[in-house]
Amino acid sequence: MTRNSRRLVSVLAAATIATTMAACGGDDDSGGGGDSSGGGGDTGTAADNEATGPGMTEDTVTIGSHYPLTGRAAPGYSEIPTGVQAYFDYVNANGGVYDRQIEWVYRDDGYNPTNTSTVVRELVLDEEVFAIMGGLGTATHNAVLDFLNTEEVPDLFVASGSSLWDDPENLPYTFGWQTDYESEGKIIGQYIAENYPDAKVGLFLQDDDFGEDGERGVRQYLDDDQIVEVQTYTSGNIDVGPQMAALQSSGADFVLGFNTPPYTALTQLAARNLNYTPQWWYSNVGSAPDLVGSLLGAFSQGAVSGASALAGIMTTAYIPTVDQVDNPWIQLFQRIWDESGQEGVLTNTRVYGMAQAYTMVQALQAAGRNPTGDDLVAAVEEAGSDWRGPSFTPFRFSTDRHAGISGMSVVQFNDQGVGEELTPLLVTDTGDADIEEYDGEPIAPPESGIPDEEAVG
Amino acid sequence: MEQFLSLTLGGVVSGSVYAAFALALVLIWRSTRIVNFAQGSMAAATTFIAVAVIDAGGSYWLALVVALLSGLVMGALIERVVIRPVEGGPELNAVIVTLGLFVAIQGIVALVAGVDERAFVPPFSKVGYEVREGFTLLSLSPNSIWTVAAVLVTMLALTALFRFTRVGLAMRASAFGQEVARLLGVRVGRMLTLGWALAAAVGALAGMLIAGDVSFVGPTFMDTLIVFGFVAAVLGGLDSPIGAVVGGLLLGLALNYVRGYLDDSLLGMASLVILVVVLLVRPGGLFSTTAARRA
Numbered sequence: 115m116t117r118n119s120r121r122l123v124s125v126l127a128a129a130t131i132a133t134t135m136a137a138c139g140g141d142d143d144s145g146g147g148g149d150s151s152g153g154g155g156d157t158g159t160a161a162d163n164e165a166t167g168p169g170m171t172e173d174t175v176t177i178g179s180h181y182p183l184t185g186r187a188a189p190g191y192s193e194i195p196t197g198v199q200a201y202f203d204y205v206n207a208n209g210g211v212y213d214r215q216i217e218w219v220y221r222d223d224g225y226n227p228t229n230t231s232t233v234v235r236e237l238v239l240d241e242e243v244f245a246i247m248g249g250l251g252t253a254t255h256n257a258v259l260d261f262l263n264t265e266e267v268p269d270l271f272v273a274s275g276s277s278l279w280d281d282p283e284n285l286p287y288t289f290g291w292q293t294d295y296e297s298e299g300k301i302i303g304q305y306i307a308e309n310y311p312d313a314k315v316g317l318f319l320q321d322d323d324f325g326e327d328g329e330r331g332v333r334q335y336l337d338d339d340q341i342v343e344v345q346t347y348t349s350g351n352i353d354v355g356p357q358m359a360a361l362q363s364s365g366a367d368f369v370l371g372f373n374t375p376p377y378t379a380l381t382q383l384a385a386r387n388l389n390y391t392p393q394w395w396y397s398n399v400g401s402a403p404d405l406v407g408s409l410l411g412a413f414s415q416g417a418v419s420g421a422s423a424l425a426g427i428m429t430t431a432y433i434p435t436v437d438q439v440d441n442p443w444i445q446l447f448q449r450i451w452d453e454s455g456q457e458g459v460l461t462n463t464r465v466y467g468m469a470q471a472y473t474m475v476q477a478l479q480a481a482g483r484n485p486t487g488d489d490l491v492a493a494v495e496e497a498g499s500d501w502r503g504p505s506f507t508p509f510r511f512s513t514d515r516h517a518g519i520s521g522m523s524v525v526q527f528n529d530q531g532v533g534e535e536l537t538p539l540l541v542t543d544t545g546d547a548d549i550e551e552y553d554g555e556p557i558a559p560p561e562s563g564i565p566d567e568e569a570v571g
Numbered sequence: 572m573e574q575f576l577s578l579t580l581g582g583v584v585s586g587s588v589y590a591a592f593a594l595a596l597v598l599i600w601r602s603t604r605i606v607n608f609a610q611g612s613m614a615a616a617t618t619f620i621a622v623a624v625i626d627a628g629g630s631y632w633l634a635l636v637v638a639l640l641s642g643l644v645m646g647a648l649i650e651r652v653v654i655r656p657v658e659g660g661p662e663l664n665a666v667i668v669t670l671g672l673f674v675a676i677q678g679i680v681a682l683v684a685g686v687d688e689r690a691f692v693p694p695f696s697k698v699g700y701e702v703r704e705g706f707t708l709l710s711l712s713p714n715s716i717w718t719v720a721a722v723l724v725t726m727l728a729l730t731a732l733f734r735f736t737r738v739g740l741a742m743r744a745s746a747f748g749q750e751v752a753r754l755l756g757v758r759v760g761r762m763l764t765l766g767w768a769l770a771a772a773v774g775a776l777a778g779m780l781i782a783g784d785v786s787f788v789g790p791t792f793m794d795t796l797i798v799f800g801f802v803a804a805v806l807g808g809l810d811s812p813i814g815a816v817v818g819g820l821l822l823g824l825a826l827n828y829v830r831g832y833l834d835d836s837l838l839g840m841a842s843l844v845i846l847v848v849v850l851l852v853r854p855g856g857l858f859s860t861t862a863a864r865r866a
Contacts, residue, residue, distance in 0.1 A: 184686045185789070186688075192687075321835065346835060347835055348835045351830075351838055352785050352795075353785070355709045355710065356577070356578065360574075376688065380787075387699055387709055388699055389698065389699075390707070411690070
């Protein structure tokens with residue numbers, strides 16, 4: 115009963131959002147003129163644009179996605195598509211890609227795979243999107259992999275670090291984006307082994323591929339007897355008290371969490387109620403200081419304000435974060451966010467959405483003026499590893515690999531909630547690959563704020 | 572042993588929360604023979620009214636009173652306006668109407684309050700008592716004592732109401748045999764409205780207790796509780812306030828042992844297995860009365 119009714123809620127919510135999107139889309143059409151900001155090697159004009167199939171008309175390209183906009187997983191994540199929207203609006207206002215306006219349609223799946231199947235089918239069959247970009251969640255997106263690959267819909271930059279997306283042979287249309295959880299686990303495991311050799315480590319894992327991949331990476335570098343306890347949680351079960359009590363009674367003095375942001379707040383709260391004070395490390399996914407700080411702030415009656423609730427906590431980073439006010443990408447995204455006129459402030463999840471949108475524009479530019487879905491996939495495979503953007507290290511895209519960003523650095527939050535880097539940028543890969551220091555440099559954004567990739571082929 | 576103690580006490584606390592929810596279901600069942608699936612979102616709505624009071628600077632206790640009162644009003648209004656037309660018709664109609672209400676109220680809450688989760692600070696500290704050096708019993712905190720006590724007091728008050736007062740008698744009479752009760756001079760319509768109003772107020776209390784227990788609330792925060800509360804009510808036979816509380820406690824204990832000794836992910840399945848087994852072995856619930864009394 116409950117599930118069906120929740121689905122109804124989601125469908126209603128989706129309908130509302132779709133209507134809103136349609137209304138917003140109307141305003142964008144006027145911005146079509148002006149200079150073409152298409153690919154660098156582009157010599158054509160708008161007159162050369164042709165409709166090539168679903169989602170790609172003469173003057174628009176439709177991109178779709180699914181996010182949890184309601185429910186337990188929604189806090190934080192529901193902001194990602196607003197970041198994407200802000201960046202696409204910015205690109206559209208500057209002429210779009212090859213004189214096409216990007217239309218962005220996203221639906222609420224409530225982080226429930228059954229809903230994901232429904233809404234993604236709607237996006238593909240009713241909305242006729244050209245590609246799916248940044249579909250969020252491991253279990254949720256897993257539910258639509260076969261459908262998207264059978265329908266031959268490009269499935270770019272899944273918003274999850276599972277290694278599932280890197281399988282070009284069976285899933286030729288699917289690509290990852292963020293650093294995979296296994297590589298992240300390796301980097302974390304090595305850091306703990308080298309810097310906290312005496313720590314008794316307890317793991318707190320989401321009980322799906324997210325937790326499993328992370329644990330696999332961590333265990334490559336940490337001895338089994340240094341990991342004294344492993345606790346898991348099922349997303350949706352919000353009482354984590356028993357898990358925290360078990361970690362405490364195991365004697366773990368270093369807790370490493372592969373969990374979503376709400377569970378960072380829940381574990382912090384449960385530990386506070388237990389007087390449990392280990393060193394904390396949350397993997398990148400769970401370390402949303404703005405969100406966690408705002409949730410925790412209310413419980414300390416103002417004694418701890420906002421993000422400083424996370425002081426001392428360690429995490430990893432692969433794209434810049436909002437606390438890095440001097441980072442040129444953050445400055446660019448701040449400007450774009452302010453201009454977009456949407457409600458709220460720039461957050462890390464919005465930065466994530468903008469960074470993904472930036473990569474999407476690179477892909478559309480590389481795919482050429484009149485691409486099919488297959489052209490888009492070929493462009494990512496051929497040129498993707500050369501694209502640079504907000505991410506600290508490059509993508510691993512090729513015809514053999516569909517894995518995203520390759521590295522990250524270790525970060526610790528100081529008393530002001532600002533992340534301080536403890537290591538240089540480290541790159542690695544799944545499996546036996548070594549962890550190495552990245553020899554390149556992060557790049558600054560182009561002056562226009564819009565990438566300028568040449569069309570391949 | 573420590574783990575057993577901790578799981579048991581935790582089970583009692585979450586069990587009393589399920590019990591509070593089950594109490595509300597039982598009250599409506601007793602007064603109108605309808606399973607109210609909208610109970611969860613009604614409680615979410617009153618909790619958000621309480622959150623608004625707290626945001627405006629009111630204390631938790633003021634917010635609690637406002638939540639209970641708005642529960643009374645909402646329950647009475649819903650019975651008069653939405654449920655009355657389908658009362659006495661096929662049972663399925665009423666069930667579908669409550670399902671529709673469930674979705675509609677949840678949608679309204681989301682429209683008014685937004686879908687973001689927000690912190691909900693309970694009235695008492697949730698820091699567990701330290702039983703001995705280095706061992707804190709998370710499930711034994713001032714707030715958990717308040718939760719259990721509030722549910723027990725509510726249960727006793729309701730039992731007394733039904734057993735010792737004329738109003739309680741009239742409510743029972745209206746539920747069991749409307750026509751006979753009407754012939755005997757009971758204002759049946761009013762009794763049904765009162766039943767819904769009381770149930771919604773108890774539901775509002777459950778919402779406040781659950782919000783304090785889970786720390787974060789959003790429009791859908793009661794969703795998982797609906798399943799557990801329903802199972803607890805069926806365990807207790809849907810008909811007796813004491814049964815609801817015992818059912819809630821049993822379910823809370825069973826689920827906590829499953830979580831502690833087996834796996835977190837088995838919670839939902841375990842509650843459904845319990846439901847099926849109980850329905851197979853004792854179709855009327857653990858506290859069923861004789862078949863003749865069931866309408």
